[in-house]
Amino acid sequence: MIYKKENETSFALGAFAVRELLEHKIETVRKIYISRDLKPSIDIDFILNLAKSNGIRIEDGTKVIDRIGGKENIYIMAEFFKYESVWGEGNQIVLYNPADMGNVGTILRTALGFGYHNIAFIKPCVDVFNPKVIRASQGAIFSLNIRLYENFDEYLEENKSIKKYLFMLDGENILQSTPISNEPKALVFGNEASGLLPEVRQYGIPVFIRHSKDIDSLNLSISIGIAMYHFSQKSR
Amino acid sequence: MIYKKENETSFALGAFAVRELLEHKIETVRKIYISRDLKPSIDIDFILNLAKSNGIRIEDGTKVIDRIGGKENIYIMAEFFKYESVWGEGNQIVLYNPADMGNVGTILRTALGFGYHNIAFIKPCVDVFNPKVIRASQGAIFSLNIRLYENFDEYLEENKSIKKYLFMLDGENILQSTPISNEPKALVFGNEASGLLPEVRQYGIPVFIRHSKDIDSLNLSISIGIAMYHFSQKSR
Structure with a gap:
């Protein structure tokens, strides 16, 4: 076997x-x-x-x-x-074409830690139920609601009204200055190497985590951890 | 060879x-x-x-x-x-007994991204100059000042006056509510599995990144990314 x-x-x-x-x-x-x-x-x-x-x-x-x-x-x-979950209200993490299994495991565990229980995967993407992902998540995956979408349109269709923050290197809003709200939100992230495609931009608020020019970009799992942390603070 | x-x-x-x-x-x-x-x-x-x-x-x-x-x-x-760096003023990341080479590479790259140029390693720890660490850091290590210390006392001796934030699961200060200051600071983190030892507590401000009880702890590199992000915000 x-x-x-x-x-x-x-x-x-x-x-x-x-x-x-x-x-x-x-x-x-x-x-x-x-x-x-x-x-x-x-x-x-x-x-x-x-x-x-x-x-x-x-x-x-x-x-x-x-x-x-x-x-x-x-x-x-x-x-x-293998199973698919249903989900209702609540915060979402949306992973658009993630490719690295270890990364995804860490992301799932961190999402559970910050109370983001709804996780969307937009295909093509890693095999979410691969034993390596499950192991890297330290079993966190079993406490989360996982949904797989064939493409971004299918995700949008099912999740029209939720406020979407799109993490992009050329996002015009700086996360550090983004108001903290309690309403349910979706944090949307692209592939580890290529990021979110420009055509996604119209569907939400493009956000950039300000960092120095000494590096091209932050690691995907670090970015997601930071984004969830940001909204875990009290509103200012 | x-x-x-x-x-x-x-x-x-x-x-x-x-x-x-x-x-x-x-x-x-x-x-x-x-x-x-x-x-x-x-x-x-x-x-x-x-x-x-x-x-x-x-x-x-x-x-x-x-x-x-x-x-x-x-x-x-x-x-x-292999070389040792000198360092002067500026923010520090202090890694007390880190064990995972991939983790350390990611941490170095993230530190460069947030302008933390002084990185202390307290032994025993990973081989900082292992090609795998260098590769995982995507070369960021060469832009940073790396210092190796035999033990925490040696680090303290050389770095008396800098304000130290100690990341501990039982830290009594919540990072989310920690005031943001511009003075140079050291963010101190323990080993991936065991965290910071209690005897370190007296040397700084014990801080906890608030997360749900659904997970035991955040991943080390995620925690460090979040901590640097926190202090990259404007003071409130």
Whole structure:
């Protein structure tokens, strides 16, 4: 067994991510694999009891864990069906063509930390359910509402009224001076290398995080962290 | 030839980093290696002319580039002598026992973007001059003043008067409400996993970046980006 993007299931690796999965998306779990080197712990007991009481199969899977987990030392793993979330009100992060799996994992975890629960991915983009993304998010993905859109128009169609801040290197509004409001907002970011395309500009407020000319741009995950932080401050 | 931490030289990989090295620390450069697959470009011409006019040897080094650069496609590389910087006034980032090379590279680049030119490393810590750190910093390291300290006491001894903000999960000051001042400051961060030790607390202002309880902590490089961003705002 190997993981493929086209598969209908993916894997949460390690006790921390498996626990997050069981606590937040237990209805998607297909099976739990444990390695013969798994050591008992409070976390492991909690996981195995929760699985048993929900009728989830637990299976020896030392080999399959090694195949999916690669070089990392993983002793427990859960297989789950990929899912799409519904979402209602609340702040959004919109990732337009993100390409780096580690980056996306960090972004998901940071989004959870700042209470941005609705995350939109505009294709083409990374395989959101790749085990590497899930691992980099440290299981945060299971607490978030993830939606995949074929293109930006489809996103706009479903999210007409929310106020959109578009992060662009030539944004005419400086984030440092942008008023802090409490109304639900979408923070929109482009690809790591190419940024947001100019044609997106008309759909929101173009914003630039002021930095020195000594660097071309801030790293994507740093920019998103800063943007969420900005709006976490009290209004001025 | 392989790179080792104990070596007195290290390597900048790729045209971008080599150019940054030549522009900012040319006095440290020992030699330039070029691959037989190197394609001419304005950047390459600039590098080779600058090297020639400074009497720096340029040598064919396809094999040695592959050995140092690993799987990445690198066609030009510079060998330079490791150096220590002096520093004067100005903002500092203090990294106490950082362990992740990619993280440190991103931090260096972000620091340059926010005008924090003085970077202190408290040992034990990553090999600051490892080619991977230099590459992750995209050459930003060559524009910064780097100082290595054997321990925190040595850092304190040399940096008595600067105002220190200590980023700790149990910091009693919330960054979001911390006054923004223009005086030179040091932002001090602990190890990725363990954070700052409690005994450091007496030497500065303990600060916490408020986030939800859904995550244990923010990623180190995100925290540092946010902290520098905070102080880049106008005072309130």
